[in-house]
Amino acid sequence: MEVRASLKDVRVSPRKARLVADAVRGKRVVDAIAIARFLPQKTAHDIEKLLKSVAANAENNYDLDPDALWIKAIYADDAGSFRRFKAKARGRTGRILRRNCHITVIAENREAR
Secondary structure, eight states: OEEEEEEEEESSOHHHHHHHHHHHTTSBHHHHHHHHHTOOSTHHHHHHHHHHHHHHHHHHHHOOOGGGEEEEEEEEEEOOOEEEEEEOGGGOEEEEEEOOEEEEEEEEEOOOO
16 A cells, blocks of 8 residues: 655755655655754755644555555756846846746555565
8 A cells, every 4th residue: 555645845855855765765654764863964854744744644645654654756947047147247237046846745555564
């Protein structure tokens, strides 16, 4: 059984979010929450909340044990970017892109061995 949770329009670039996603991919959800709690990146807090959400979805919606959940897939995709302009020399402008991302977690139930 697959359980999913997603977080939309996170105010961090996808490249930085993938650093944390790579650290927890393939782990048990309980272990991944513990790992994300102690990572120094800003996105680690958002991914920790997302992992708690997928555990709650499994327990409340599908009557699954959150301790038996493993992360099957986690990915950070591009979202819409904020476009800003900064004044430069000689009347020119420089473009500033403030990137956002969508983070999705898919967990699956594996029986304890």
